[in-house]
Amino acid sequence: MTAAHIVDPAGLLQEALGDASPDLMRRLLQTTINALLSADADAVVGAEWGQRSTDRAAQRNGYRHRDLDTRVGTIDVAIPKLRSGTYFPEWLLERRKCAESALITVVADCYLAGVSTRRMDKLVKTLGIHNLSKSQVSRMAADLDEHVAQFRHRPLGVSRPFTFVAADALTMKVREGGRVINAVVLVATGVNADGRREVLGLRVATSETGAAWNSFFADLVARGLGGVRLVTSDAHAGLVEAIAANLPGAVWQRCRTHYAANLMSVTPKTMWPAVKAMLHSVYDQPDAAAVNAQFDRLLDYVNGKLPDAHEHLDTARADILAFTGFPEGLWQQIWSNNPNERLNREIRRRTDSVGIFPNRGAIIRLVGAVLTEITDEWAEGRRYLGLEILAKSRLTLVDNTGTEKVNTGSTLELTA
Numbered sequence: 425m426t427a428a429h430i431v432d433p434a435g436l437l438q439e440a441l442g443d444a445s446p447d448l449m450r451r452l453l454q455t456t457i458n459a460l461l462s463a464d465a466d467a468v469v470g471a472e473w474g475q476r477s478t479d480r481a482a483q484r485n486g487y488r489h490r491d492l493d494t495r496v497g498t499i500d501v502a503i504p505k506l507r508s509g510t511y512f513p514e515w516l517l518e519r520r521k522c523a524e525s526a527l528i529t530v531v532a533d534c535y536l537a538g539v540s541t542r543r544m545d546k547l548v549k550t551l552g553i554h555n556l557s558k559s560q561v562s563r564m565a566a567d568l569d570e571h572v573a574q575f576r577h578r579p580l581g582v583s584r585p586f587t588f589v590a591a592d593a594l595t596m597k598v599r600e601g602g603r604v605i606n607a608v609v610l611v612a613t614g615v616n617a618d619g620r621r622e623v624l625g626l627r628v629a630t631s632e633t634g635a636a637w638n639s640f641f642a643d644l645v646a647r648g649l650g651g652v653r654l655v656t657s658d659a660h661a662g663l664v665e666a667i668a669a670n671l672p673g674a675v676w677q678r679c680r681t682h683y684a685a686n687l688m689s690v691t692p693k694t695m696w697p698a699v700k701a702m703l704h705s706v707y708d709q710p711d712a713a714a715v716n717a718q719f720d721r722l723l724d725y726v727n728g729k730l731p732d733a734h735e736h737l738d739t740a741r742a743d744i745l746a747f748t749g750f751p752e753g754l755w756q757q758i759w760s761n762n763p764n765e766r767l768n769r770e771i772r773r774r775t776d777s778v779g780i781f782p783n784r785g786a787i788i789r790l791v792g793a794v795l796t797e798i799t800d801e802w803a804e805g806r807r808y809l810g811l812e813i814l815a816k817s818r819l820t821l822v823d824n825t826g827t828e829k830v831n832t833g834s835t836l837e838l839t840a
Contacts, residue, residue, distance in 0.1 A: 454499040457492070465504035465511055483507040565789065572792035575799070576625060580644065583622060585651020586614035587818055588757070588809075589674070591641075591663060592764040593632050594771065596791075598781040607784060608632045609771075609791055610640045613764060614649070619807035619814050621763075623795040624649060628784045634662025641670035653818065654746060656761055658682040678743035679761040680707060690732040699726065699733060707759065712748035719745065750817045754809055770798065 462473065465484065471477035473484055487502040504511055580586070591612045598607045608631055612624040625644050629636035637660075641649075652674040655667045659678055667676055684703060691699050702722045709715040719741065726733045747759040757763070774794050781787045802808070 450497045450499050454501070457499070458502050461501070461503055461513065464513055465506070468511055469506065482509055568789050568793050569785075572789055572796060575796045576788075576792060577647070579648050580624060581648030581650070583616035583618070584648060585818070586616055586622075586624070586649055587651060587653045587814060588656070588754075589614040589624070589649075589652050589654070589671075590656045590761055590764045591637075591667075592657065592761055592768060593660075593663075594768050596775065596781060596787055597779070598784055598787060600783070604780055605630075607781075607787065608636070609787065610636065611764070611767070611795070612640070612644060613767065614652070615757075615809055615814070617814075619809045619811050620805075621799075621802045621808045623767075623799045626788070626791060626795060628787050632660060632662065634665050637663045637666035638669060641666045645670050651818075654750065654758055656758055656764075658761065659686065659743075675746045675749065676743060677746040677758060678740060679759075680744060681760045681762060681765075683740060683744050687733060687736055690736050691730060695730060695733075699730070702726075706745075707755075711752060715745060715748050751813055753813045754817060757809060767795075767798065770794070 466472045469480055469482040469484065471480040483506065485505045485507045488505055490501045490503060491498050492501045503513075589612060591610070593608050593610050595606050595608055597604050599605075608629045610627045610629060610632070612626075613621055614624045616622050625640065625647070627636070627640045627643070629640075649671075652671045654675045654677050655671060656677040656679055657663050657667070659682065664676060667674060684700065687699065687703065688696055702725055706715055706718045706722060709718050719737075723734060723737055726737065728734075747755050750758065771791055771794055775790060778786075778790065781790075
């Protein structure tokens with residue numbers, strides 16, 4: 425026999441409810457709500473059902489039934505009727521409003537989880553909700569659009585300086601003019617003054633052109649983006665030009681992952697392992713002086729035998745080693761676009777089941793909602809960069825010899 429003192433009633437009930445089927449949960453919720461309604465009606469009439477009392481103010485007169493949509497399904501609510509007067513609890517009216525909002529949230533969550541619209545109604549039915557009206561879907565879309573618009577156009581000045589920024593683009597298919605075309609989603613993230621990452625903005629463009637990137641960064645600056653010391657991205661010419669035009673005080677860091685692939689395109693395949701290993705060893709060095717010394721050895725290794733690779737490396741040196749101008753403790757966070765690539769994979773995970781978007785607005789709605797959700801998670805999670813090393817990266821420069829120099833120039837933004 426189990427001793428009473430080692431039984432946890434709350435835990436046992438929680439486990440039982442967690443393992444319960446939706447049908448059981450609906451029946452349990454229906455019984456509870458109907459019991460509460462009956463008790464509330466008894467309080468209104470002044471006596472319990474069937475009880476004789478001089479305090480009775482009215483007589484019960486059966487029930488009227490209403491469907492109530494809940495998170496565990498649609499339940500039948502029996503609302504007591506009175507022979508004189510009316511009874512309809514205010515809390516149930518409010519509950520119906522909340523339930524509709526919850527329903528919209530559930531469907532929106534399904535949409536954000538990558539469930540295609542064809543499957544949405546079927547998935548809602550598994551929750552016990554019998555149908556989903558077009559008006560409910562429209563309200564859901566309107567709520568999402570408003571939320572995403574607020575996120576996309578929010579002022580950035582309150583969180584500046586954004587010391588480090590990363591930018592990337594990904595392609596999605598959309599229907600336009602009766603045909604399917606590729607549209608480009610431009611995304612930028614940054615590390616704010618509190619050391620946390622934020623999605624700074626997104627924009628859907630016809631193609632990844634210099635004009636598209638320039639317009640995108642101009643909008644970010646207009647919304648308050650400032651204090652940027654370094655921007656990490658691939659070597660798309662239009663993107664690099666847009667960074668220089670809109671963030672003139674920022675250094676450009678060429679993504680080491682993208683660069684390795686670019687370097688292999690001018691390297692004979694038989695030499696890939698050796699060149700990759702030498703390039704990787706550059707990033708394994710403990711300080712800026714050692715990084716530059718190892719890069720010199722890499723240049724010496726390819727000189728003569730691989731002239732194209734030598735020229736490629738020599739030309740890109742300043743761009744791929746820009747990270748060495750900052751403290752060693754944050755190199756891994758700024759020398760590649762891998763954090764943004766992980767963000768892109770999360771977007772893909774949510775959008776792959778959609779396949780072809782009906783219009784650009786649908787792309788903004790879904791991708792924007794996903795990015796909003798991710799930004800909220802970043803705000804609640806651990807800091808991406810510590811405040812001490814973040815402040816140090818704004819106060820000091822590290823030259824090629826590894827010597828730190830305090831920057832006292834007036835051009836350095838500390839509180840902007």
